[in-house]
Amino acid sequence: MNDVDDFQRFGAAFLPGHLGIEFLLVEPDEVRARMTVAREKCAWNGFLHAGAVVTLADTACGYA
Numbered sequence: 001m002n003d004v005d006d007f008q009r010f011g012a013a014f015l016p017g018h019l020g021i022e023f024l025l026v027e028p029d030e031v032r033a034r035m036t037v038a039r040e041k042c043a044w045n046g047f048l049h050a051g052a053v054v055t056l057a058d059t060a061c062g063y064a
Contacts, residue, residue, distance in 0.1 A: 007063050016059045031060045
């Protein structure tokens, strides 16, 4: 089994890395990840863009 640092490296050069998704725990039945909210991840109205949220969720599910 890979450790959480391996998963962090896997996505570093791809969209998860570009969005700053950080993995805290990757286990077969649990994944913990976080992403800092920043202006470039928001829509023009100042709210966090749904695409950023869905990418966080999709990436966590894919890593599980």
